[in-house]
Amino acid sequence: MINEEQRRIGRRNFIRAVATIPPTGALLWQARRMRPVRTAIVGCGGQGGVLIENAPTSHMRLVAMCDISPDNFEKGLNKIRTIHDPKAQGYTNFDQMLERRDIEAVLIAAPLWMHAPLTIAALEAGKHVFCEKMMHPSIDGCLSMIKAAQKARRILQIGHQRNANPLYQEAYALIQAGVIGDVYHIRALWHRNGDWRRPVPELDFDPRPHGYPSLEHLKNWRLYKKFSLGLLSELGSHQLQIVNWFADGVPTSVYGSGGTYRFKDGREIPDHLYLTYEYPDNLTFTYSSIQSNRQDHYYEQIMGTEGTIVLSGERQAMLFSEGKKNSKATQIEVEAAKTGAPTMSASESRLRDAAGSQVSAAASKYSPLRAYHDELAAFCHTIRHRAPNLCDGIEGMNASSPLILGAESIEKGEKLDIPPQFYYSA
Amino acid sequence: MIIKDSSYSLLQQITLALVRFLAGWHLFYQGLGKLRETDWSAKGYLSSASGWFGTSFQQIADWPAVLNLIDFLVVWGLLLTGFLLMIGLFSRSAATIGFVLVFLFFLAAPPVPVMGFIISGPEGFEFLVNKTLIEALLLLVIAVFPAGQVTGLDILISNWREKRQSIFSP
Numbered sequence: 363m364i365n366e367e368q369r370r371i372g373r374r375n376f377i378r379a380v381a382t383i384p385p386t387g388a389l390l391w392q393a394r395r396m397r398p399v400r401t402a403i404v405g406c407g408g409q410g411g412v413l414i415e416n417a418p419t420s421h422m423r424l425v426a427m428c429d430i431s432p433d434n435f436e437k438g439l440n441k442i443r444t445i446h447d448p449k450a451q452g453y454t455n456f457d458q459m460l461e462r463r464d465i466e467a468v469l470i471a472a473p474l475w476m477h478a479p480l481t482i483a484a485l486e487a488g489k490h491v492f493c494e495k496m497m498h499p500s501i502d503g504c505l506s507m508i509k510a511a512q513k514a515r516r517i518l519q520i521g522h523q524r525n526a527n528p529l530y531q532e533a534y535a536l537i538q539a540g541v542i543g544d545v546y547h548i549r550a551l552w553h554r555n556g557d558w559r560r561p562v563p564e565l566d567f568d569p570r571p572h573g574y575p576s577l578e579h580l581k582n583w584r585l586y587k588k589f590s591l592g593l594l595s596e597l598g599s600h601q602l603q604i605v606n607w608f609a610d611g612v613p614t615s616v617y618g619s620g621g622t623y624r625f626k627d628g629r630e631i632p633d634h635l636y637l638t639y640e641y642p643d644n645l646t647f648t649y650s651s652i653q654s655n656r657q658d659h660y661y662e663q664i665m666g667t668e669g670t671i672v673l674s675g676e677r678q679a680m681l682f683s684e685g686k687k688n689s690k691a692t693q694i695e696v697e698a699a700k701t702g703a704p705t706m707s708a709s710e711s712r713l714r715d716a717a718g719s720q721v722s723a724a725a726s727k728y729s730p731l732r733a734y735h736d737e738l739a740a741f742c743h744t745i746r747h748r749a750p751n752l753c754d755g756i757e758g759m760n761a762s763s764p765l766i767l768g769a770e771s772i773e774k775g776e777k778l779d780i781p782p783q784f785y786y787s788a
Numbered sequence: 789m790i791i792k793d794s795s796y797s798l799l800q801q802i803t804l805a806l807v808r809f810l811a812g813w814h815l816f817y818q819g820l821g822k823l824r825e826t827d828w829s830a831k832g833y834l835s836s837a838s839g840w841f842g843t844s845f846q847q848i849a850d851w852p853a854v855l856n857l858i859d860f861l862v863v864w865g866l867l868l869t870g871f872l873l874m875i876g877l878f879s880r881s882a883a884t885i886g887f888v889l890v891f892l893f894f895l896a897a898p899p900v901p902v903m904g905f906i907i908s909g910p911e912g913f914e915f916l917v918n919k920t921l922i923e924a925l926l927l928l929v930i931a932v933f934p935a936g937q938v939t940g941l942d943i944l945i946s947n948w949r950e951k952r953q954s955i956f957s958p
Contacts (some may be wrong), residue, residue, distance in 0.1 A: 389916070390917070393915060394905055395904075396901060396904065396905045396915070398905070418905075418907075420905050420906065420907045421903065421904070421905045445849060501881075597803035736903075739902075739903040739904075739905070740903060742903070742904065742905065743903040743905070746904055746905075747904040749903075749904060
């Protein structure tokens with residue numbers, strides 16, 4: 363028989379004996395939460411290749427790829443096998459790839475018109491989806507993607523990578539803090555001097571079953587209305603999304619002008635376009651994208667009553683002061699820190715340019731390519747740890763609808779209203 | 789070479805003394821290298837601090853008065869504690885100060901997840917525990933065991949204390 367004393371000592375010893383098991387369990391559980399997300403990618407062309415090369419291997423493991431075009435297929439599979447998983451599998455049939463239960467998430471970098479069908483299929487198969495920008499060239503498509511994500515209870519993130527770029531985060535903070543005063547006008551542009559055509563290789567492949575009349579249409583999908591909105595969707599979507607972010611709103615009307623002026627080679631989208639968007643609070647956003655001169659390169663310029671912020675080439679930020687209130691210039695520095703996450707520091711300094719106005723400029727050590735790495739890391743963070751979505755379907759749709767209407771305005775030559783029903787509402 | 793009336797085996801005592809000596813040399817040379825470098829400062833390490841106290845450490849990096857003091861304390865702290873541990877003098881105190889120093893180094897750059905995940909570094913895969921923390925704990929172990937009594941000038945000090953004690957007791 364065991365008496366009370368013996369029982370007490372026995373219980374105490376037992377507790378001491380098993381005391382290290384709960385902390386061990388807690389650490390093991392945490393470690394499991396940090397296992398890389400097993401991901402597949404569809405579309406290994408230009409942007410797909412960039413995603414494969416810049417994906418954060420500590421967060422994400424690419425285990426499968428899908429591409430209908432043999433040259434991209436081979437290139438993509440080799441890259442994934444070298445960088446991520448030597449046993450990665452390649453597929454030409456997307457639904458077949460979706461059947462794999464070990465794939466948790468899918469990156470979609472296929473041509474624009476396929477964004478909605480591929481995203482919805484992946485979500486319905488229970489995968490989280492990272493879909494490249496622009497979300498989709500039709501408003502119904504965008505809405506279907508959002509609804510499919512909600513129904514499947516999976517993460518949908520749209521690839522507006524500038525949300526992860528600390529230069530833009532810092533600029534947003536400065537604007538919110540009132541450093542440049544009230545903003546009435548934002549200008550953005552992307553000017554290039556070239557025809558934007560990709561070479562069409564000799565391939566033993568018939569793209570017609572996939573909806574492309576010829577190989578030329580597949581390789582130059584950006585130039586055709588069926589597959590893309592052209593400059594607006596491939597370039598403009600980045601910059602319009604930034605304006606939505608900085609303005610904390612969405613445009614209410616658009617007027618556009620443009621056409622195919624220089625490269626009359628059978629393309630169906632404009633090579634020169636000029637848009638004016640009206641936002642609430644008397645803010646106007648003007649956008650131009652041309653293919654006959656590249657002096658201005660690409661930038662966003664936010665013009666406030668007390669100063670100007672210029673974000674150039676995704677890698678340089680300049681802050682100009684105006685008006686009596688601001689007499690100090692602020693130097694913005696961004697660099698990648700030891701741990702891999704970027705850090706920012708701001709210090710006050712005085713610089714004057716030739717005209718005597720205050721200028722401060724910082725060339726970022728943070729490469730624009732790093733933003734792809736960080737947005738994919740954020741995607742994994744959201745999947746594993748329910749972190750806030752860096753750019754969800756609603757934000758993606760809010761950046762797409764104005765461009766869809768903008769393209770229509772250019773075609774019709776009319777100012778068009780963008781009423782609330784063209785944006786997401788629950 | 790044997791601690792008087794000790795319950796520690798010979799192997800335990802040798803290991804203790806060896807660890808104390810080598811940890812001391814590690815700290816000492818860390819300090820010496822920093823001393824010899826003409827422009828060493830803790831600023832670099834502090835300004836890229838991360839973890840639970842990251843912002844506090846980063847603020848120190850931008851505060852010249854405190855930074856200069858830290859630079860001095862780190863270099864001479866490492867040199868002094870390293871030297872004392874090597875010769876085995878005031879081992880307990882030296883090991884305790886060493887533990888505090890190295891633990892602070894650890895706190896400024898703990899291996900914590902970045903955006904939810906651990907990024908493998910030059911030392912491999914570390915989650916919450918890295919070699920700096922292990923060294924800090926090692927110094928703590930040296931402090932709580934009589935590591936200076938196996939070999940080291942602490943023996944002379946304890947001898948001297950005993951002699952003083954015996955004068956006053958019958």
